Amino acid sequence: MNIELIEEIKKLKREKNAIILAHCYQNPEIDEVADYVGDSLGLSRLASKTDADIIVFAGVYFMAETAKILSPNKKVLLPNLKSGCNMADMIDLKMVKEFKEKYPDVPLVCYVNSSAEVKAQCDICCTSANAIEVVKSLGVKKILFAPDCYLGSWVQKNLSDIEVISFPGYCPTHLRITPDDIIKAKELNPDGVVLVHPECTSEVVKLGDFIGSTTQMFDYVQKTNYKKYIICTEKGVFDRLQRDYKEKTFYLVNNRVVCHNMKQNSLDDILNSLKNETYEVNPEPEIARKALESINKMIQIKGKSVFNIK
Numbered sequence: 001m002n003i004e005l006i007e008e009i010k011k012l013k014r015e016k017n018a019i020i021l022a023h024c025y026q027n028p029e030i031d032e033v034a035d036y037v038g039d040s041l042g043l044s045r046l047a048s049k050t051d052a053d054i055i056v057f058a059g060v061y062f063m064a065e066t067a068k069i070l071s072p073n074k075k076v077l078l079p080n081l082k083s084g085c086n087m088a089d090m091i092d093l094k095m096v097k098e099f100k101e102k103y104p105d106v107p108l109v110c111y112v113n114s115s116a117e118v119k120a121q122c123d124i125c126c127t128s129a130n131a132i133e134v135v136k137s138l139g140v141k142k143i144l145f146a147p148d149c150y151l152g153s154w155v156q157k158n159l160s161d162i163e164v165i166s167f168p169g170y171c172p173t174h175l176r177i178t179p180d181d182i183i184k185a186k187e188l189n190p191d192g193v194v195l196v197h198p199e200c201t202s203e204v205v206k207l208g209d210f211i212g213s214t215t216q217m218f219d220y221v222q223k224t225n226y227k228k229y230i231i232c233t234e235k236g237v238f239d240r241l242q243r244d245y246k247e248k249t250f251y252l253v254n255n256r257v258v259c260h261n262m263k264q265n266s267l268d269d270i271l272n273s274l275k276n277e278t279y280e281v282n283p284e285p286e287i288a289r290k291a292l293e294s295i296n297k298m299i300q301i302k303g304k305s306v307f308n309i310k
């Protein structure tokens, strides 16, 4: 751990009245300088309530965009421009418009893991924690869901009286988990409780004892008394669970569940970002306004999502 670097970042943060938000898929060293650690929407909502002038978002691009949409008067910085999201990049403005045109009059629910442009086209946003409640709240018989077809399948499985038509996007990181991985992990740890993220394939989801977002997984571990958990989501969650719950044992379902985009941000990038105020994320005002409407509709349905406030 580079103590000098950490101290320099903390000093600059104070001087510039900045806060650092760290998504829980970041390298754990980032937590050393972070003011808040959590999921993307929870972090953005929390940041909007602070009096900071600058938000450094250690996450991926769409997360910094969401933070800016919720905090239009703050400067929002992404430390490393290589931090994109493969799932969010699977759908652009043209594609979302074509998807909607194919099914006129069917409301579009959009996972927050999408660009501001795409959010601006939807009727309401959702997270992996509240997707089922959001869809239910619409009171319709048919919905469009984008961009994650597997989260769409999870919603469909839970709401059999609603037809869910999903865009064919997916998270390549969660797709690296196979049913075989879980079967093998269970053979080695028969008493392990299997926690699965709903971005995984339906075959993988079927094998889970508990299905939930990263925040819900943390809550579940905190509230249950099992000794062993098999973690089926990005490695950052496993790293933090191991660090925070030393009395319990965690197994990462395989060592391929790493989102390399998320791991792009380093402490050096964060220092550079604070020093030079780079890279500013600033969606066009009209797009931001429409995207905010979709996010706000969701917030009115369900609130809390940050799991750890330092």
Ligand code: SF4
Residues within 6 Å of the ligand: 025, 060, 084, 085, 086, 087, 088, 113, 171, 172, 173, 174, 234, 259, 261, 262
């Ligand atoms: S884990 Fe998947 S959804 Fe999350 S940032 Fe990485 S590619 Fe995107």
